[in-house]
Amino acid sequence: MTPEQVKANLREQGITITEWAKQHGYPREAVYRTLNGVEKATFGRSHRIAVDLGLKPKPANSNAANAA
Numbered sequence: 001m002t003p004e005q006v007k008a009n010l011r012e013q014g015i016t017i018t019e020w021a022k023q024h025g026y027p028r029e030a031v032y033r034t035l036n037g038v039e040k041a042t043f044g045r046s047h048r049i050a051v052d053l054g055l056k057p058k059p060a061n062s063n064a065a066n067a068a
Contacts, residue, residue, distance in 0.1 A: 001054045003035045009054075024052055 001009075010020060017035065021028040026049055033039040034049045041050035050056040 003037070003055065006035065006053050006055060020053075024049075026052075 018028045021031040034046045039046035
């Protein structure tokens with residue numbers, strides 16, 4: 001999914017990016033920066049945001065990483 005598709009999907013659901021960020025425990029600025037490509041979402045918080053938004057697939061080893 002592209003950032004534009006994510007934004008359109010949220011609009012269709014009547015959810016603002018700020019609301020989505022709050023519901024998922026992320027700072028709204030970090031979500032905007034990830035959606036707008038300012039943060040590359042390679043690792044860390046921006047990567048988790050991208051995965052939660054559907055911009056990137058969930059890592060195959062996400063269960064193993066969470067168990068450790």
